[in-house]
Amino acid sequence: MSILKRPAETSAAIHDLIRHRWSPRAFDSKPVEEEKLRSLFEAARWAASSYNAQPWYFIVGTKDHPENYKRVLESLIEFNQGWAKNAPVLALSVAKLKFDDGKPNRHAFHDVGQAAANLSLQAEALGLSVHQMAGIEPEKARKLFDIPGLRSSGGNCDRLSG
Numbered sequence: 541m542s543i544l545k546r547p548a549e550t551s552a553a554i555h556d557l558i559r560h561r562w563s564p565r566a567f568d569s570k571p572v573e574e575e576k577l578r579s580l581f582e583a584a585r586w587a588a589s590s591y592n593a594q595p596w597y598f599i600v601g602t603k604d605h606p607e608n609y610k611r612v613l614e615s616l617i618e619f620n621q622g623w624a625k626n627a628p629v630l631a632l633s634v635a636k637l638k639f640d641d642g643k644p645n646r647h648a649f650h651d652v653g654q655a656a657a658n659l660s661l662q663a664e665a666l667g668l669s670v671h672q673m674a675g676i677e678p679e680k681a682r683k684l685f686d687i688p689g690l691r692s693s694g695g696n697c698d699r700l701s702g
């Protein structure tokens with residue numbers, strides 16, 4: 541959780557949840573209650589998606605499961621590890637780039653982004669903050685969590701973000 545408030549100066553009225561969302565790098569290490577954590581990913585689950593394919597997966601690490609948390613942390617680039625190590629929850633998002641019938645889903649990244657936006661706003665509504673990260677080591681994360689790549693047999697997940 542981050543307690544600082546930084547409302548955006550907007551040129552038109554927008555919802556308070558959007559106005560107050562921002563990406564802190566300082567986090568209270570207090571664990572996030574399981575109910576709240578579940579709400580975040582439920583909000584992500586209810587994002588709109590092309591053909592309702594819901595092409596997102598989230599790998600979640602909390603400090604209750606230190607080994608798993610460590611693996612998510614190690615998937616980040618060093619700079620991000622520096623500040624993110626204090627956050628009580630770290631997660632990786634994974635995009636599934638093919639539909640179930642094997643055809644490419646050109647909108648998978650867009651849809652994972654929508655799910656992440658839902659999650660961020662749900663966090664804001666619960667008094668939590670989210671800081672998204674592109675600065676990860678995808679190949680490392682792939683190995684640590686056994687995430688298939690596009691070119692591996694039977695796999696169809698190719699992109700990761702923190």
Ligand SMILES: Cc1cc2nc3c(=O)[nH]c(=O)nc-3n(C[C@H](O)[C@H](O)[C@H](O)COP(=O)(O)O)c2cc1C
Pocket residue numbers: 561562563564620671672673674675676701
């Ligand atoms: C896809 C994505 C990747 C990002 N990657 C990083 C990152 O690797 N490290 C970091 O410190 N911030 C990262 N950010 C945070 C952005 O820098 C931040 O959202 C932007 O500056 C706007 O600030 P705000 O979120 O506080 O409004 C990322 C944000 C997004 C949406």
